[in-house]
Amino acid sequence: MRLEGLELRRIGLDLVVPFRTSFGVESSRDVLLVRAITDSGDGWGECVAMSEPVYSPEFTDGAELVIRDHFWPILTGVGDVAAADVDHLLDHLHGHPMAKAALEMAVLDAELRASGSNFHTLLGSERDRVPSGVSVGIFPTIDELLEQVQGYLDDGYARIKLKIEPGFDIEPVRQVRELIGPDMGLQVDANTAYDRTDIDHLCRLDEFDLLLIEQPLAEDDLLGHARLAAASSTPVCLDESIVSMRTAKDAIDLGAAEIINIKPGRVGGYLAARRIHDLCLERGIPVWCGGMVETGIGRAANAALATLPGFVLPGDISASSRFFARDIVTDPITVEDGHVAVPTGPGFGFELDMEFLDSITTASSQL
Numbered sequence: 001m002r003l004e005g006l007e008l009r010r011i012g013l014d015l016v017v018p019f020r021t022s023f024g025v026e027s028s029r030d031v032l033l034v035r036a037i038t039d040s041g042d043g044w045g046e047c048v049a050m051s052e053p054v055y056s057p058e059f060t061d062g063a064e065l066v067i068r069d070h071f072w073p074i075l076t077g078v079g080d081v082a083a084a085d086v087d088h089l090l091d092h093l094h095g096h097p098m099a100k101a102a103l104e105m106a107v108l109d110a111e112l113r114a115s116g117s118n119f120h121t122l123l124g125s126e127r128d129r130v131p132s133g134v135s136v137g138i139f140p141t142i143d144e145l146l147e148q149v150q151g152y153l154d155d156g157y158a159r160i161k162l163k164i165e166p167g168f169d170i171e172p173v174r175q176v177r178e179l180i181g182p183d184m185g186l187q188v189d190a191n192t193a194y195d196r197t198d199i200d201h202l203c204r205l206d207e208f209d210l211l212l213i214e215q216p217l218a219e220d221d222l223l224g225h226a227r228l229a230a231a232s233s234t235p236v237c238l239d240e241s242i243v244s245m246r247t248a249k250d251a252i253d254l255g256a257a258e259i260i261n262i263k264p265g266r267v268g269g270y271l272a273a274r275r276i277h278d279l280c281l282e283r284g285i286p287v288w289c290g291g292m293v294e295t296g297i298g299r300a301a302n303a304a305l306a307t308l309p310g311f312v313l314p315g316d317i318s319a320s321s322r323f324f325a326r327d328i329v330t331d332p333i334t335v336e337d338g339h340v341a342v343p344t345g346p347g348f349g350f351e352l353d354m355e356f357l358d359s360i361t362t363a364s365s366q367l
């Protein structure tokens with residue numbers, strides 16, 4: 001397939017409720033979309049970088065720049081390009097996994113559409129729906145948190161994830177556990193807000209029978225996570241720390257990752273995500289699919305990825321309406337009976353609502 005051009009498009013989407021984590025508040029999403037223009041048709045990818053480098057070092061402006069000035073000149077210079085080649089071609093350029101993932105996704109979407117296939121089929125998995133979990137932000141009061149959680153219970157989600165930070169952890173978790181009862185899956189995510197001196201404190205969460213505690217310590221603190229895993233009965237799950245196959249292997253060998261959150265953007269693409277899934281399956285490490293407040297493009301792809309057999313825990317694949325009043329796809333993800341349906345259309349399975357997409361486009365350039 002010949003890559004003839006690239007469109008870099010920025011869109012702005014307001015969130016229905018502000019989403020607060022230990023690193024800040026998001027009220028709207030500034031998303032970079034990549035359109036691969038090929039001799040066999042177009043494909044789209046979504047870059048999951050946020051506007052500020054608060055979750056990881058990447059940010060939207062940086063992703064756009066590195067694609068335009070560093071990735072594109074390489075890809076245009078090689079003649080025919082297959083999606084499976086993209087990560088090797090860009091491998092000598094350090095970092096920027098979210099930007100690489102968006103580009104690979106656009107090429108893969110074009111490739112799959114051109115051949116009349118889709119990502120779900122490429123993965124070879126049989127499931128046609130996956131369980132849906134919801135990630136709930138930090139609120140000024142526990143009462144407000146409980147009200148939100150009750151709403152998500154009413155929506156039928158299969159599990160609840162609570163964002164925590166120092167000062168908003170034990171008590172909110174206790175009250176949410178009381179509200180949802182002992183059988184509902186509950187987990188927490190600290191986005192690196194604690195350090196090794198907090199290990200005893202974090203062990204106090206053990207009494208709430210959590211599915212896991214996600215990334216409590218710094219992303220480069222594998223040893224600290226291993227110490228917490230040894231001290232705590234709650235399984236330790238890594239998110240930010242897992243940026244490659246090597247970090248995944250090391251974290252497993254060190255006992256720092258009892259569970260892994262797989263996010264394609266964080267590891268450089270959907271193909272790398274599948275390889276890390278395969279490693280975890282072989283090593284007996286349960287995985288689940290994380291979320292980056294994606295639009296219907298990324299969510300469709302995540303739902304397909306989560307059909308792989310190692311994804312044994314519900315992912316952060318909530319309904320489009322959990323974040324957005326209107327999505328950029330014609331068939332946004334909904335939750336029914338605690339599950340989302342895996343899209344069956346070509347490519348990554350979404351169709352864009354071009355009229356709405358154009359109306360929320362804030363900038364666009366074509367290479």
Ligand code: SMG
Nearest residue numbers: 021026135290291292293294316
């Ligand atoms: O996409 O449903 C979603 C959000 C899931 O909590 C979520 N993501 O660390 O796992 C995580 C966060 C990262 C993004 S927070 C803006």
Ligand code: MG
Nearest residue numbers: 189214215239
């Ligand atoms: Mg996380």
